[in-house]
Amino acid sequence: MTPFEFLLQQGINAISIGSLYALMAVGLAMVFGILRLINFAHGDLIMVGSYTTVLLMGVGVPFEWAAIAGIAASTITGLVMERVTYRPLRGAPDVAMLLTSFAVTIFLENLAIILFSPTSRPFFLPGVLNPVLEFGHLYISGLNIIAIIISVILLVFLTLFVTRTEAGISMRAASQDLVAARLMGINVNYVIATAFAIGSFLAGIVGILWSARVGKIDPLMGFYPVLKAFVASVIGGLGSIPGAVLGGYTLGILEILLQGFLPPVLTPFRDAFVFIILIILLIFRPNGILGSSERDKI
Amino acid sequence: MKMLKLEQVKVYYGHVQVLKGLSLEVEKGELVSLLGANGAGKSTTLMTISGILHPTSGHIYYEGQDISQLDAKDIVHLGIVHCPEGRRIFGGLTVLENLRMGAVCRKDKSRFQIDLDEIYSLFPILRERRKQMSSTLSGGEQQMLAIGRALIAQPRLLMLDEPSLGLAPIIVQGIFKVIRQLHEKGITILLVEQNARQALTVADRCYVMETGNIVLNGSSAELGANPEIEKIYLGQAPEAGKL
Numbered sequence: 001m002t003p004f005e006f007l008l009q010q011g012i013n014a015i016s017i018g019s020l021y022a023l024m025a026v027g028l029a030m031v032f033g034i035l036r037l038i039n040f041a042h043g044d045l046i047m048v049g050s051y052t053t054v055l056l057m058g059v060g061v062p063f064e065w066a067a068i069a070g071i072a073a074s075t076i077t078g079l080v081m082e083r084v085t086y087r088p089l090r091g092a093p094d095v096a097m098l099l100t101s102f103a104v105t106i107f108l109e110n111l112a113i114i115l116f117s118p119t120s121r122p123f124f125l126p127g128v129l130n131p132v133l134e135f136g137h138l139y140i141s142g143l144n145i146i147a148i149i150i151s152v153i154l155l156v157f158l159t160l161f162v163t164r165t166e167a168g169i170s171m172r173a174a175s176q177d178l179v180a181a182r183l184m185g186i187n188v189n190y191v192i193a194t195a196f197a198i199g200s201f202l203a204g205i206v207g208i209l210w211s212a213r214v215g216k217i218d219p220l221m222g223f224y225p226v227l228k229a230f231v232a233s234v235i236g237g238l239g240s241i242p243g244a245v246l247g248g249y250t251l252g253i254l255e256i257l258l259q260g261f262l263p264p265v266l267t268p269f270r271d272a273f274v275f276i277i278l279i280i281l282l283i284f285r286p287n288g289i290l291g292s293s294e295r296d297k298i
Numbered sequence: 299m300k301m302l303k304l305e306q307v308k309v310y311y312g313h314v315q316v317l318k319g320l321s322l323e324v325e326k327g328e329l330v331s332l333l334g335a336n337g338a339g340k341s342t343t344l345m346t347i348s349g350i351l352h353p354t355s356g357h358i359y360y361e362g363q364d365i366s367q368l369d370a371k372d373i374v375h376l377g378i379v380h381c382p383e384g385r386r387i388f389g390g391l392t393v394l395e396n397l398r399m400g401a402v403c404r405k406d407k408s409r410f411q412i413d414l415d416e417i418y419s420l421f422p423i424l425r426e427r428r429k430q431m432s433s434t435l436s437g438g439e440q441q442m443l444a445i446g447r448a449l450i451a452q453p454r455l456l457m458l459d460e461p462s463l464g465l466a467p468i469i470v471q472g473i474f475k476v477i478r479q480l481h482e483k484g485i486t487i488l489l490v491e492q493n494a495r496q497a498l499t500v501a502d503r504c505y506v507m508e509t510g511n512i513v514l515n516g517s518s519a520e521l522g523a524n525p526e527i528e529k530i531y532l533g534q535a536p537e538a539g540k541l
Contacts, residue, residue, distance in 0.1 A: 166398065166402060169391065169395050169398060169399060170399065170402060172388070172390060172391060172395075173388045173391060173395075173396075173399050176388045176389060176390050176391070177386050177388060179350055179382070179386070180382060180386040180387075180388065181388075181399070182349075182350060182370040182371060183348055183350070183370060183374065183379075183380045183382060183386075184374065184399045184400055184402055184403065184447070184451065185370075185371045185374030185375060185402050185403030185451065186371065186399070186402050187371050188371075
């Protein structure tokens with residue numbers, strides 16, 4: 001393999017994993033922007049969607065329909081989560097909502113352990129969706145390409161939504177000044193529910209792509225992605241949607257770069273190096289790459 | 299029937315009582331000013347009228363309807379629009395996007411463009427900067443945007459909180475000229491000001507607040523001639539903003 005081919009292969013891998021982080025981080029960012037809540041239960045939406053998909057495929061539902069049902073299950077779970085747990089806490093201190101998000105996580109994960117047993121289950125993607133593309137010495141997983149294409153399409157739609165539609169602009173307005181948004185007659189409950197719905201929908205899609213990548217699912221599978229998404233949104237600037245996307249891709253590229261170029265003895269400690277770089281970044285840009293410090297000054 | 303009527307309104311922040319049984323009235327078409335020192339409860343009064351805060355006792359009537367427990371968004375739909383202290387424009391949105399947010403409460407979106415042109419003719423600088431991020435505007439321009447954003451919501455009662463705050467005297471003159479124009483167009487205005495001298499020149503009537511209560515009220519002419527007002531509110535440097 002030539003150095004160029006190696007770089008290309010790793011690059012596609014990096015962008016693919018970065019896309020998944022970005023989609024997850026966007027969901028976190030939209031909710032954080034408005035509610036100042038880091039919703040750690042966001043990761044469990046991945047689990048809900050993946051389990052729904054796998055269980056439906058287990059009873060003979062074709063993959064496409066099972067996947068759609070899985071994404072719908074994630075979205076509905078996210079909306080119910082907001083309505084039942086976070087909305088009654090509106091106006092409570094931020095830390096109360098953060099603790100609630102841990103409670104929701106513990107509840108959903110243990111519910112899944114009771115219902116589906118703690119052991120992992122395989123996740124099969126139909127072969128057509130996961131071809132291995134061969135270009136000379138270069139092997140590229142079709143799944144990576146699919147993840148990149150789906151993410152780009154979703155991010156384009158998301159951008160159009162937040163910049164062109166009244167609901168999207170209202171969401172950005174609410175994240176900048178909730179009181180001023182209410183004074184303009186913006187229905188904050190509706191805006192928050194929309195943010196949860198979009199974030200959960202994206203989490204449902206990430207769930208399927210993530211499970212296909214890992215090849216198995218288990219009740220605690222949401223922890224790792226939500227942690228990565230949290231790191232990504234801190235890198236980009238908490239609460240900023242473009243920041244979340246930038247942070248997601250930055251994290252993906254960093255991980256793959258370190259994986260590829262660290263000496264083999266050190267590769268098991270890849271994440272430690274990622275966090276060292278994150279700490280250095282935060283020393284120079286405490287609010288992330290695109291984060292503004294204005295909000296905290298007020 | 300009074301357009302707006304507050305009756306014995308009491309508001310608490312936690313355990314601190316901020317409004318201690320406040321009553322005031324605004325007639326349709328009037329420009330009423332609420333004066334008072336920092337911390338008297340002027341902004342709290344407006345926040346309570348617009349439904350961000352709710353009174354623990356007392357009532358707020360708007361055209362006969364008790365609105366004291368309504369949600370902020372429903373109050374905007376009734377035509378009470380509040381342009382808050384410190385402007386509070388959406389800094390990460392463009393000028394045009396800010397103005398679109400003013401129109402969220404409107405049902406007739408088709409007239410948006412016409413009203414937008416009207417705002418632009420009132421504040422030509424906003425047309426020039428419509429694609430600019432509004433955080434990059436100067437203080438005066440931000441105040442114009444805040445007023446424009448409130449106007450596009452088609453207020454029947456416009457509440458302005460300290461529109462002159464932190465602005466250069468020449469800009470303040472311009473803002474007050476616009477307030478006078480809006481009043482002449484028939485919009486009912488409730489104006490909160492620390493700049494009593496300016497407020498007295500535009501208002502029909504004034505209320506003076508002190509620690510959560512109205513202590514004086516009367517026509518601008520009466521209050522302007524009142525030696526006590528002269529001493530307390532007009533004795534200082536005329537353009538001194540909030541310190």
